[in-house]
Amino acid sequence: MACGPPDYGDKLIPLLVQEDERVPGVPDVYATAVVVGPEPLGLHAHLREGRVIKLEGNPDAPNSGRLSALAQSALQDLYDPDRIPGPRKRREGGDANGDQAGGDEVGGDDAATAGFVEAGWEEGIAALGGAMQGGGVVLLTGASPTARDRFFEEWAAATGAEHLRWEPLEYEAARAANETAFGRREVPSYEIERADAIVCFGADFLGTWLAPVQLAGRFAEARDVDHGRHAKLTFVGSRLSVTGLKADEWVSCGSGAEGAVALAVAAVVAERRGGAGELDGLLSRYTPETVAAEVGVSADAIRTLGEELAAASAPIAIPPGFEGQGEGATQAHLAVAILNHVLGAIGERVRFGNAPRSGAIASISTMVGLIDRMRSGAVRTLLVVDANPAFTLPKVLGFEDALAQVANAASLSPHLDETAAGCSWILPSNHALESWGEVDFGGGATGVAQPLMPPVFDTRQAEDILIQIAAAGGVELGGVELGGSADFATWLKDAARRRRAEEDAQEDFDDWWRQRLASGGLIGTTRQTEQPTLDPAVASYSFSEPAMPEGTALVVYPTVQFYDGRGANRSWMQELQDPVTRAMWNSWVELNPQTAEELGVSNGDLVEVSSEAGSVTAPAFVYRGIRPDTVAIPLGQGHTAYGRNARGRGVNPLDLLPGTADRVSGAQAFAGTSVTLRATGERGRLVILQGSDSDHGRGIAELINVEEALAAEQEHEVDLGELVRAAYDSDPNSPYRWGMTVDLNACTGCAACVTACNAENNVPTVGEEVSAQRREMSWIKIDRYFVDTEDGGFQTVQQPMMCQHCGDAPCEPVCPVYATYHTAEGLNAQVYNRCVGTRYCANNCPYKVRRFNWFEYEFPYPLNLQLNPDVTVRGKGVMEKCTFCVQRVNRAKNQAKAEGRLVRDGDFQTACQQTCPASAIKFGNLKDADSEVSRQSRKARGYHVLDELYTRPAVTYLADVTHAALPASDHGEHADPGEHADPGDHAGGEEEGQ
Numbered sequence: 001m002a003c004g005p006p007d008y009g010d011k012l013i014p015l016l017v018q019e020d021e022r023v024p025g026v027p028d029v030y031a032t033a034v035v036v037g038p039e040p041l042g043l044h045a046h047l048r049e050g051r052v053i054k055l056e057g058n059p060d061a062p063n064s065g066r067l068s069a070l071a072q073s074a075l076q077d078l079y080d081p082d083r084i085p086g087p088r089k090r091r092e093g094g095d096a097n098g099d100q101a102g103g104d105e106v107g108g109d110d111a112a113t114a115g116f117v118e119a120g121w122e123e124g125i126a127a128l129g130g131a132m133q134g135g136g137v138v139l140l141t142g143a144s145p146t147a148r149d150r151f152f153e154e155w156a157a158a159t160g161a162e163h164l165r166w167e168p169l170e171y172e173a174a175r176a177a178n179e180t181a182f183g184r185r186e187v188p189s190y191e192i193e194r195a196d197a198i199v200c201f202g203a204d205f206l207g208t209w210l211a212p213v214q215l216a217g218r219f220a221e222a223r224d225v226d227h228g229r230h231a232k233l234t235f236v237g238s239r240l241s242v243t244g245l246k247a248d249e250w251v252s253c254g255s256g257a258e259g260a261v262a263l264a265v266a267a268v269v270a271e272r273r274g275g276a277g278e279l280d281g282l283l284s285r286y287t288p289e290t291v292a293a294e295v296g297v298s299a300d301a302i303r304t305l306g307e308e309l310a311a312a313s314a315p316i317a318i319p320p321g322f323e324g325q326g327e328g329a330t331q332a333h334l335a336v337a338i339l340n341h342v343l344g345a346i347g348e349r350v351r352f353g354n355a356p357r358s359g360a361i362a363s364i365s366t367m368v369g370l371i372d373r374m375r376s377g378a379v380r381t382l383l384v385v386d387a388n389p390a391f392t393l394p395k396v397l398g399f400e401d402a403l404a405q406v407a408n409a410a411s412l413s414p415h416l417d418e419t420a421a422g423c424s425w426i427l428p429s430n431h432a433l434e435s436w437g438e439v440d441f442g443g444g445a446t447g448v449a450q451p452l453m454p455p456v457f458d459t460r461q462a463e464d465i466l467i468q469i470a471a472a473g474g475v476e477l478g479g480v481e482l483g484g485s486a487d488f489a490t491w492l493k494d495a496a497r498r499r500r501a502e503e504d505a506q507e508d509f510d511d512w513w514r515q516r517l518a519s520g521g522l523i524g525t526t527r528q529t530e531q532p533t534l535d536p537a538v539a540s541y542s543f544s545e546p547a548m549p550e551g552t553a554l555v556v557y558p559t560v561q562f563y564d565g566r567g568a569n570r571s572w573m574q575e576l577q578d579p580v581t582r583a584m585w586n587s588w589v590e591l592n593p594q595t596a597e598e599l600g601v602s603n604g605d606l607v608e609v610s611s612e613a614g615s616v617t618a619p620a621f622v623y624r625g626i627r628p629d630t631v632a633i634p635l636g637q638g639h640t641a642y643g644r645n646a647r648g649r650g651v652n653p654l655d656l657l658p659g660t661a662d663r664v665s666g667a668q669a670f671a672g673t674s675v676t677l678r679a680t681g682e683r684g685r686l687v688i689l690q691g692s693d694s695d696h697g698r699g700i701a702e703l704i705n706v707e708e709a710l711a712a713e714q715e716h717e718v719d720l721g722e723l724v725r726a727a728y729d730s731d732p733n734s735p736y737r738w739g740m741t742v743d744l745n746a747c748t749g750c751a752a753c754v755t756a757c758n759a760e761n762n763v764p765t766v767g768e769e770v771s772a773q774r775r776e777m778s779w780i781k782i783d784r785y786f787v788d789t790e791d792g793g794f795q796t797v798q799q800p801m802m803c804q805h806c807g808d809a810p811c812e813p814v815c816p817v818y819a820t821y822h823t824a825e826g827l828n829a830q831v832y833n834r835c836v837g838t839r840y841c842a843n844n845c846p847y848k849v850r851r852f853n854w855f856e857y858e859f860p861y862p863l864n865l866q867l868n869p870d871v872t873v874r875g876k877g878v879m880e881k882c883t884f885c886v887q888r889v890n891r892a893k894n895q896a897k898a899e900g901r902l903v904r905d906g907d908f909q910t911a912c913q914q915t916c917p918a919s920a921i922k923f924g925n926l927k928d929a930d931s932e933v934s935r936q937s938r939k940a941r942g943y944h945v946l947d948e949l950y951t952r953p954a955v956t957y958l959a960d961v962t963h964a965a966l967p968a969s970d971h972g973e974h975a976d977p978g979e980h981a982d983p984g985d986h987a988g989g990e991e992e993g994q
Helices: 074-078 121-132 147-159 172-182 212-222 258-272 277-283 288-295 299-311 329-343 364-376 399-403 462-472 488-502 509-519 536-540 593-599 706-715 720-726 752-760 840-844 886-898 911-915 932-937
Strands: 028-036 039-048 051-057 088-090 116-118 137-141 162-165 197-200 232-237 249-252 315-318 381-385 408-411 437-442 445-449 552-557 589-591 605-610 615-622 630-634 671-683 703-705 738-743 781-788 794-801 820-822 828-830 921-925 955-958 960-962
Touching (some): 051 074, 051 911, 121 381, 121 462, 137 147, 147 162, 147 437, 147 488, 197 299, 249 299, 258 277, 258 288, 258 299, 277 329, 288 299, 364 399, 381 462, 462 488, 589 605, 593 671, 703 706, 738 932, 752 781, 921 932, 932 955
Parallel strands (some): 137 162, 137 381, 197 315, 381 408, 552 630, 703 960
Antiparallel strands (some): 028 039, 028 445, 039 051, 437 445, 605 615
């Protein structure tokens, strides 16, 4: 188990005789598995001196060694200073919104904890154990494909408690639709890497839907133009998400109309392919012309899309996501399932049996029933684990008020979220990285979660707390007394032992278990199941009319930073620029330029959005990627508790929802709400650091047509010596010239690289106030540029920008103290203790990627425990920037030297390269002709940013590729759909370095 170094007490132990398993300065690596956001992920955790300092993906897990930004930030969540440090009980006469008098502060400086005082574990467990004896017990948990879900079921059965699962972002509508269509109540896997045409009906599969880390890699593979492939992506929806911005074509479709459009497209495909058998009668009612008249989508657009899919050899359709989940969500999923059947994708590119399994989620009606019973006193004891319904349920349902009526409400959350703030007891559980567990990856593959270090605070494993509560109430689980030596780790291991016995395995169990822990549990083969066929009864299914909201429709969507709000107290996520809007630290209301003009508002003007359930006010963001009859507000902000970074920021769009649900599955409806808009006449704060959405024709972000890209690659050839000379070989005798390539065709703008760099290199966050002054510290920024197309639309290029490590670096000759210089291996180095803070280098950098420490940025305890000891923590007055992870470079060189060889390609990866879900970043030795970075640098799509300045960068960008028709110019005319060319409109302050 990865539980830290031996406890030597207060003694200093000389390392004259080192431990065999630990080398000072070399990280220990342990495997584990967690569920972060929408998907289970395999991790490799790097530990130094018993503390986790970096998370990376497990290459053997389905996420192929890649992680999302949210998963990277789980490390910061582990060391969150606002975590609850120990058991707490509500002060007599206190409430979550009471004054500050009395009691100690829970979770650092969180003022929302005023009503709690410190308590002992024994006191809390005894009180709840006694409360359980009176009955009326409900265990409310989150839902995830983990072993703890099975444990919760067993615990509830043994104690007589009712077990409910609440997850706001779930897939019940998809499961219900697939049960109707194929008799399989599950979510299939979408093998888009095998597709040559993809149509997406609104799901943000590159951002927040299903398995974005896996799907981003598959999407990049499907569009690998260097291997002659580039599947066209058509996005059908009311708003362009992270996925929509990567689409080659946008079919603007109102929220709620996706299912009807899918049926019309299926009708065209069936017509072109000679019929769809028993479905012909159903599809005949959904001609493009009929549907176009109902939903306001062009009949020509529907017919063209159907013809393209019919002509493709391997097409696939992706169903709606959370943004389009309304009262007709199951129908929409069923319509897309029919389309996939007509396309021949079922069993080929849409496969059943490989998705992770989880228990049934409580419907909205079930939650309403729970709230009614809480109000009436029928629920005497409520235990909440891994759920925050006080924040994730629509406010109009009144969960918070009902919670106050429960006599014994206890939260087992490690954070003081809104639900915990309303409970009478808080028994904080361990963080996921401090816990035992088992994760279902799908297809028969599982991953074991093991504690990576001792708990940072006085917390316990959530399952152990439940065992102890049951024992205090005199309850037995499975015939074994719940107490004494019985704990969840034993339960987990015993369950694995029973499974091995059923499999009649011959291998010694203890050896197998140790091997499983070392590998992360990835032992065994992928389960192959028989693929279903369409149920003939679907042909007579009665689809209702599309549920289109009247007037202006509200779209509520999760973000890559916060998902459903669980990432909101992580400063890395708050300061991560949104891939679509580039905003941070707040909420916003996305408006089409036409809507904004009618309201008389521009970026940053406050807009009040009202519905029958309530109203919220937030700054406007003007965006051509949304329909005029639609507004969008992101999920995740608007917390009233949860910590210093989350509390009081932005708005919660769930306050606008009336609490409706999908008519079939009962899943929460995020779409279909009609709202009214009003300009308040006041200005808000919209922090956006990118100055312009256009590169103004300078060729900074290049976009080319797919035919041009394929033709150019066949004719292109570059000499290796020419490549190295172009990048400036500072020392011909050195065997190394380090360089990087960034494939803009693969990059989705997800910003996982930004967060990984922050974690690896001790990059501080500056906070909202300083960010609004246009100060930023991230070594990598992602600029999002728009390019006009011939049809009046636009395409998007997401471009990571970091220090270019120029061969003729403009920053070097202007430094009066030689703090920045060029190494023999081509790195632009920065000597921190030489820097005197003149900022001449930042002024002279044309790429604007150098960061100056205006303040002494703090890492409050225990955040300081996360700092990487291999990287200097910079202080006030020091300039910093990307180093190409020089500490990793040197570690690989030292290892190679000890083995008497040169560094081989693949010996190491930079932090940004390692985490990128789309594998868009490559790093290595340009002098090695066979290295991946060298081969990539010689591609026809390769170019250097601002090449005319002759700075000779070591970073080569590969131009983005699109199926859209571009204007006849070198780089295309660049649009400005966000309409915020003037930075002063939204952030204010001076440019950094000036």
